[in-house]
Structure formats: C-alpha cells, structure tokens
Amino acid sequence: MTFDYNQKQPVYEQLVDELRKSIKENYQPNDKLLSEREIMKKYSVSRNTVRQALNELEIIGYIYRQHGKGTFVANWATNNSKIGDEYSFTEQMKALGKKPETKILEYSILNANEYFAKRLNLSPGTKIIKLKRLRKADGLPMMIDRTYIPYAKFSTLSVEDLEVNQRALYSIFLEDFSEKVKLADEDIYAGICSEKDAGTLGILVGSPCLMLRRTTYNPKNEIIEYTISCARGDQFVYNIKYQH
Amino acid sequence: MTFDYNQKQPVYEQLVDELRKSIKENYQPNDKLLSEREIMKKYSVSRNTVRQALNELEIIGYIYRQHGKGTFVANWATNNSKIGDEYSFTEQMKALGKKPETKILEYSILNANEYFAKRLNLSPGTKIIKLKRLRKADGLPMMIDRTYIPYAKFSTLSVEDLEVNQRALYSIFLEDFSEKVKLADEDIYAGICSEKDAGTLGILVGSPCLMLRRTTYNPKNEIIEYTISCARGDQFVYNIKYQH
DNA sequence: CAGTGGTCTAGACCACGCC
DNA sequence: GCGTGGTCTAGACCACTGC
Structure with a gap:
C-alpha cells in the first residue's frame, strides 16, 4: 500500500x-x-x-x-469533542445534542470610547463594529454576546452571513478576511444579570449568570476581537478539556 | 557551537x-x-x-x-503564563501577583456512595479519600475545593505535604504516585453559595459564585480525581488561554 | 531568481520494558 | 537479547514569498 x-x-x-x-x-x-x-x-x-x-x-x-x-x-x-480549542457556542451545543441558533440583535458602527479602544488596542475614536447576538439552544435563550471588532479589518462583514447562513464568526474571519485566531484569552466569572439582559434571556433580574470576557489575537499579536458574554446560570455550562 | x-x-x-x-x-x-x-x-x-x-x-x-x-x-x-495547561489555583494566583495559600479543612476516608462511585468509575462502597481545601490569596478566602480520589491509588497520601509543604496535588500525584494527568475535563457554571460555604468564604448566603467540576484521567483513561469547587463570585476570575 | 519553511527518505544509535 | 519508541544525521525536492 x-x-x-x-x-x-x-x-x-x-x-x-x-x-x-x-x-x-x-x-x-x-x-x-x-x-x-x-x-x-x-x-x-x-x-x-x-x-x-x-x-x-x-x-x-x-x-x-x-x-x-x-x-x-x-x-x-x-x-468526540475537540480538545484545546477555544470556546464555540455552536460546537458545544452540538456536542450536547442541542440545536444551536444565533439571532443578531444589533449591528452598528461606532467610534471607540476609551474603554473599547484600550481593549482592542486602538486609538480612542477609531471606528469599530459592535455586534450583539442572542444564542439559543433548542429554542431556549442561553446567552448574549456583545462582540467588538475593528472596522478597518472587517468593514465588509455581512450580517446576512451570520444570521441567514448561520456561519460561525471565526469561519468568516478566516475564510473571508484571512484573519486566523492564534490565541484566545478568556476570563470566566460569576455575575448578576442586568435588567436589560434578564428580559432578553427570560430570567429574573438578579439571577446568577456566567460571564465570559474574551480577547482573541492573530499570529502578529493584533487583537481581532473583544467579546463579553452573559449566560444564564440555570442553564449554561461551559466545558473545557485539557490534553497533555 | x-x-x-x-x-x-x-x-x-x-x-x-x-x-x-x-x-x-x-x-x-x-x-x-x-x-x-x-x-x-x-x-x-x-x-x-x-x-x-x-x-x-x-x-x-x-x-x-x-x-x-x-x-x-x-x-x-x-x-508569561502557561497556555493550554489545566487550571491550577496556585499558578493563576502567582500570575496575578497574589500569594496563594491552601488550608486543609478535612481529610477523611469513606465508602463511595452511588454518586461518587459513578463519578470515579468505581463500584459503590469502594474506599475513597475526601479532601476539602480552602484556597486563599493574599489572606483572602477565594474558593473551596472538595476533591475525591480512589483510596487504592493514593492510600499513602500525606496531608502534611499538602498543608505544611504546600505542595500541589498534581505534583504529588506525579512524583509520589507516578500518576500522570493526561486529560482534564472541566465544567464551569454559575451557582449560588450554600450556607455552609458562605460562612467559610466570608460572604453572604445566596451570593453568586463560580462553580467548577473537574474530572482528570491518566493515560490509561482511569479517573484519578473528581473535584468540585466553589469560588466567590465577587473575587474570583478563571482565566484560560487557548493557543492554535 | 534566491531564500524560506514544509515534506520526505534511508539509515543509524540510544533508552526503555520485558522475557 | 529483542522489539519498542526517542533522537539524530545528511541529503533531497517542493511550495511559497519577494525581488
């Protein structure tokens, strides 16, 4: 052979x-x-x-x-599940046998304030794209993502691709913009749901929730994404596997 | 050269x-x-x-x-920080410039009930070791670990090593028992602090907390540890870095 | 075109586990 | 002693980048 x-x-x-x-x-x-x-x-x-x-x-x-x-x-x-990959809502839900779904709640272009400029390593005032997404599993609201990306890199991002085609953000980064995720840095902590998000997620104000804060870098160490997510504490479990 | x-x-x-x-x-x-x-x-x-x-x-x-x-x-x-390694309280606190400290609250040998037998892949009634530890950083209580390990593998485990020498559990596994961690499977979710743990951690009953559930495997796929941790939501952040 | 990393070969010796 | 994986060599061609 x-x-x-x-x-x-x-x-x-x-x-x-x-x-x-x-x-x-x-x-x-x-x-x-x-x-x-x-x-x-x-x-x-x-x-x-x-x-x-x-x-x-x-x-x-x-x-x-x-x-x-x-x-x-x-x-x-x-x-069965990928090991050492950064978190993907879609992948995790599939692994659990649930049907994932993403709804775009907001797509806007804004000028970065001090906070987001620092997080994305840009100058204040630089144009950025804000993307607010609701993630559901089997029809149940699970988490809200607020993603901030530099407009200069992703000006032609298509909302339709995300919503209608349900393409993963990282696939679009890689396939349409040749931006490869080299490093993902995540913070996970417990928090309390804000009034705004509680309504969207269908839970009580003040319910415990799992908060994720993620910064991703390309091989040149440029920041390509900053995301804050809020997941309902009664439903959402974040799973990681570490291999040695 | x-x-x-x-x-x-x-x-x-x-x-x-x-x-x-x-x-x-x-x-x-x-x-x-x-x-x-x-x-x-x-x-x-x-x-x-x-x-x-x-x-x-x-x-x-x-x-x-x-x-x-x-x-x-x-x-x-x-x-600066290790990438892709499984979570270590001690390492993370050091990376943040905080002084970690571990106090043993309980060390006991018990017979596994249905629940823990299943988690450790043993028969109910098999002897297991329970280890309850309080983790502090700069003197502040941060989290409580409840670790369950098979007695057959670790019968000679020394509490002194853990407390007085402040050795990491995984170092003891590896150096004293030749048990190598091959895979760590972690679930992270938000929860509410129990009355018992709230007192130990010095927070209010019902405060949000970050819960960790971890199973670790050796290269032969035997389970060597099952741990449930409860971390205070107002202080504790879990950080992971994924590299591609 | 030259220089770079990516792949591949054929052959060698060492260190470890087991009989 | 034998078979295993672990390391190492010298040399080759390919694919990609940039001049």
Whole structure:
C-alpha cells in the first residue's frame, strides 16, 4: 500500500486518515497498534513520516505511546469533542445534542470610547463594529454576546452571513478576511444579570449568570476581537478539556 | 557551537533553551529569526533537529513561522503564563501577583456512595479519600475545593505535604504516585453559595459564585480525581488561554 | 531568481520494558 | 537479547514569498 505524492494533502496527513480509519474499524481501546517499523513497511513510508502522523494522532488523543512497549489506542470517549480549542457556542451545543441558533440583535458602527479602544488596542475614536447576538439552544435563550471588532479589518462583514447562513464568526474571519485566531484569552466569572439582559434571556433580574470576557489575537499579536458574554446560570455550562 | 550529546537532555531541548536565551537577549517582537539552515550551521545540528526545536517554540508561543518568509519572534506578552495547561489555583494566583495559600479543612476516608462511585468509575462502597481545601490569596478566602480520589491509588497520601509543604496535588500525584494527568475535563457554571460555604468564604448566603467540576484521567483513561469547587463570585476570575 | 519553511527518505544509535 | 519508541544525521525536492 502506498500513497499519492502528487496530492495537495501531505503523505503524513493521508497516513493519519488511514490510521484513523483502521483504528475505528479494527481496534478496541488500549489495543496495541502496529509498531512504527511495521507501519513503515505496510505503507512504504519512512519512519519520520510515520512519527509525524503518530504525533498528530497523539495530539488529538487517539493514541498514546509508551517507551519500550508500543503504541496504544486511547479510549475514544475522550475524542468526540475537540480538545484545546477555544470556546464555540455552536460546537458545544452540538456536542450536547442541542440545536444551536444565533439571532443578531444589533449591528452598528461606532467610534471607540476609551474603554473599547484600550481593549482592542486602538486609538480612542477609531471606528469599530459592535455586534450583539442572542444564542439559543433548542429554542431556549442561553446567552448574549456583545462582540467588538475593528472596522478597518472587517468593514465588509455581512450580517446576512451570520444570521441567514448561520456561519460561525471565526469561519468568516478566516475564510473571508484571512484573519486566523492564534490565541484566545478568556476570563470566566460569576455575575448578576442586568435588567436589560434578564428580559432578553427570560430570567429574573438578579439571577446568577456566567460571564465570559474574551480577547482573541492573530499570529502578529493584533487583537481581532473583544467579546463579553452573559449566560444564564440555570442553564449554561461551559466545558473545557485539557490534553497533555 | 555544538551541543553535548551525552547529556540526558536531548539536543533539541538544549537548542530550545539556547534559542530562548538568544531571543530574550537579542530580539524584539516580530523580528525575523535566523533561518532553519542558518541555525543548522551555527549549532552544527541537522535540519530535523532544528525543526523539532522550532516546533516546541512555536507550541509555547515564542515564535511563529511563515512559509516562504521566515521565522519570527512572537510577542511575549502572551508567553508569561502557561497556555493550554489545566487550571491550577496556585499558578493563576502567582500570575496575578497574589500569594496563594491552601488550608486543609478535612481529610477523611469513606465508602463511595452511588454518586461518587459513578463519578470515579468505581463500584459503590469502594474506599475513597475526601479532601476539602480552602484556597486563599493574599489572606483572602477565594474558593473551596472538595476533591475525591480512589483510596487504592493514593492510600499513602500525606496531608502534611499538602498543608505544611504546600505542595500541589498534581505534583504529588506525579512524583509520589507516578500518576500522570493526561486529560482534564472541566465544567464551569454559575451557582449560588450554600450556607455552609458562605460562612467559610466570608460572604453572604445566596451570593453568586463560580462553580467548577473537574474530572482528570491518566493515560490509561482511569479517573484519578473528581473535584468540585466553589469560588466567590465577587473575587474570583478563571482565566484560560487557548493557543492554535 | 534566491531564500524560506514544509515534506520526505534511508539509515543509524540510544533508552526503555520485558522475557 | 529483542522489539519498542526517542533522537539524530545528511541529503533531497517542493511550495511559497519577494525581488
């Protein structure tokens, strides 16, 4: 068995796909996998390529390796959800089997005041876009996002894409504006719901809520987004998985 | 310049240290680094080794690479705190310049009831250790942890180590019991403080608080810890950084 | 076009776990 | 001693960037 070297996808990625398929079909958790040298022979690739593929599989939690013993299949219970990705409402709701939905409550262009200028690392007065979104799951209001992004970078952002096509904001950043999220810095804390948001979320004023504050950076360390979210405390659980 | 091949530390790790030092002393953010081939010559190592070192530096956010252009120094503002690590109260408080302190409120051995047996994946009635800890920062009570671990694995756990030596639980797991944390699964949600905890934390009953529920797994997918924490909403902020 | 990072090969030795 | 994963080398070609 060999791979196609003329494809756009590198060989080690093709190998990752092959191994994933093979594991899915033929292995149980904690089974011993083929050794690196056996994989070399089977797929006619060099050891470096095998190790590159195995590294990927290790990172996504599909396998674990033990020096002197071998490579083993990890328990996939841990593999259904993405690990180490920044928070995505849509992804989390899907993982819970709920139907996510996003409604745009506000889209406006404003001049940054002192506070938002500082948060976005811009000069006060610079134009920014404010986006207020209501997130629902199975029809139930779950959280309100207030997102602030620099107008200069995203002037042609289409509200229709967000609402009608229900595209994820980060997909639009990446696909339409080539802005890659390199780092997301999140603060999570407990708070009390404001009167305004309580009405929108359909809960009592003063109910406990989960507050999220997020700043995201591109590879050049420019800030591409600042978001404050308020989630209802009686419904919303934020889940993270850390892999080592 | 060459490296010592007889050291326990692999050459690429030595190269990582060298490059970190060099970057710290001679480079500014977004400066262009030596090319991979120049590093090869300078340190007399092969390209693979250089790339292994650069991969590490990329993962910890020290550098970023651009195909066809070069390798660049990232802004270290993002590098002071560890990225992608599971939550550690002690580490976070240190990062904020606060003095962390842990007080053991309870250490007991009990038989797991239905609930905890399920959470730890044990049979009901199995012996487990309960550990209740109060976390303070600069003398101020911040959160209460209730940790449940299987007695079979950690029967010789020393409370003195935790309290007098202020050792981190995970260091003890790793160093004294060879239990490595492979995956941490955390739920974060907003809640209301119980009467009992309100007294300990010095806040009013019914105050909003941040609740954390954590399950950690070793590489074999055995559960090594289940912890529920309650943090005061007026003081405590949970910070995470995601790197891509 | 030259220079960069991205991928790949073939072969070597070491360190660890197990019999 | 043998098989495993971990590290390392020397050399090659490709794809992308910018002049």
